[in-house]
Amino acid sequence: MSFSTTPSAASHPEPDSASVFTFDFQALEDPGEGQRWSTWDTIERLCHGPEPRPDWVVTGSALDTELGVLKTGKEADVFLIERTSTNDPERTVVMAAKRYRNEDHRTFHRNNTYTEGRRTRNSRDTRAMAKGSEHGKAVAAGQWAGAEWEALKTFWSQGIPVPYPVQIDGTEILMEFVTGPDGAGAPRLAQARTTPALLQTWFDQLRDAMVGLVRAGFAHGDLSPYNILAAGERLVVIDLPQAIDVIGNPQGMDFLHRDCRNVARWFSSKGHEVDEETLFADLVAYAY
Structure with missing residues (x-):
């Protein structure tokens, strides 16, 4: 009896062309100057904007x-960042990329009254921030970015007019680039042209936004015509890392009152009279 080690055609038939897998891919060129690959697929899902x-x-x-x-x-x-899909080059969008600096490169340092009521879970991070070490400075920058990210997600999901938060990666937040009717970046409210009708529309919107914040348990904490964008008739509230817990922060109501004062004074200076105490009383009613 003999055995053959040569495979027969019957035992290894030619593969059917319909069952053969092929890979059709195109090598992507390295990003050029001022370019990078999107990190959307590499960051955690919690770092994506709300659905x-x-x-x-x-x-x-x-x-x-x-x-x-x-x-x-x-x-x-x-x-400004332009994001273009590699699968569909016609699909592109311009976004705002907000990048927080560490403590060494800031020209403004918020005092502790903004963060009362907040806690850092990691005790090592808490000690590092207290000592002002390099690690502590990086943690602090990340905390402010994280605080604004959480505020944007919460407020956008509740219908408050803030930029849509696309993603966060470290100390960088990508968010909606708010534009006016002409497609250019929307000006700050302080720089926008006003009319009596617009002032009424804007105040009604801003009051509703402040009510929404208070209902969510927050005050902006630094609200002024410089932290509000005027996109035509639409107002959008920006710069929210210091959003104040109006109940958990012992000075929460003081911050809310200051927001009311800033808003009332600006509108009144433009000829649309707003009483800061009346506005404050109206908002406090929604806090409890």
Whole structure:
């Protein structure tokens, strides 16, 4: 008896062309200057914006191109980022990228009254921040970014007019780039042209936004015509890292009253009279 080690054609038939798997892929070029790959697919899902997401949000594989500086601030800078899908180059969107600086590179340092009622879970991080170590400074910058991220998610989900938060990665938040009717970046309320009709519309919107914040348990904490965008007839509230817990923070009501004073004085200076005490009393009624 003999055995053959040569496989027969019958035992290894030619594969059917319909059952053969092929991979059709295109090698992507390395990002150019001022470009990077989107981190959407590599960050945790909790770092994605709330659902349902607006149709303009580009998810999945994409290329981010930095277009320039939109605004420099005391504790963070805002850049314009264009995100383009690698699967559909026609699908693109321009977003605002807010990048927080660490303590060494800020020109403004918030005092502890803003953070009363907040807690840091990691005791090592708490000690590092108290000592002012490099790790502590990085943690502090991340905390402010994280605080604004949580505020944006919460407020947007509750219908309060804030920019849609797309994602957070470290100390950078990507969010909606708010534009006016002409497609250009919306001006701050302090720089917008006013009319009596617009002032009434804007005040009604802003009061509703402040009511929404208080119902959620918060005051903006630094509300002024410089932290509000005028996108045509629509107002959008921005700069929320210091959002104050009006109940948990012992000075919460003081911050709310200051927000009311800033709003009332600006509208009154433009000819639309607003009484700060009446506004404050109206808002306090929604806090309890």
